[in-house]
Amino acid sequence: xxxxxxxxxxxxxxxxxxxxxxxxxxxxxxxxxxxxxxxxxxxxxxxxxxxxxxxxxxxxxxxxxxxxxxxxxxxxxxxxxxxxxxxxxxxxxxxxxxxxxxxxxx
DNA sequence: CAAATGACGCCAG
DNA sequence: ACTGGCGCCATTT
Numbered sequence: 001x002x003x004x005x006x007x008x009x010x011x012x013x014x015x016x017x018x019x020x021x022x023x024x025x026x027x028x029x030x031x032x033x034x035x036x037x038x039x040x041x042x043x044x045x046x047x048x049x050x051x052x053x054x055x056x057x058x059x060x061x062x063x064x065x066x067x068x069x070x071x072x073x074x075x076x077x078x079x080x081x082x083x084x085x086x087x088x089x090x091x092x093x094x095x096x097x098x099x100x101x102x103x104x105x106x
Numbered sequence: 107c108a109a110a111t112g113a114c115g116c117c118a119g
Numbered sequence: 120a121c122t123g124g125c126g127c128c129a130t131t132t
Binding site: 029030045050064068070072075078 | 112113114115116
């Protein structure tokens with residue numbers, strides 16, 4: 001048995017359990033999450049899961065940005081949510097990854 | 107089944 | 120810094 005679908009509840013659970021661990025004031029990239037769950041090449045998959053509005057208020061999805069610190073398109077609340085927890089920005093649409101990238105799990 | 111799409115990542119210009 | 124192209128891979132058309 002097993003394995004027909006790829007985007008399984010189990011995969012979604014793995015992704016969200018990482019998101020849930022991101023500390024306040026820190027951010028993580030899609031690629032980092034993909035690597036943490038053993039799917040380095042599936043960063044796009046992480047983005048797709050997080051894009052489902054179903055999860056917006058239940059997990060700190062706003063703490064996930066792309067590798068450059070760019071904010072997610074179509075997620076207008078993201079900047080305000082990050083500013084509210086003192087995440088620093090380099091400009092209007094880029095988080096300061098040098099200071100706010102979550103690396104403590106390494 | 108082929109082509110297009112996307113909250114990505116890396117590199118070149 | 121910004122843009123475009125390519126690789127990646129599941130889903131959608």
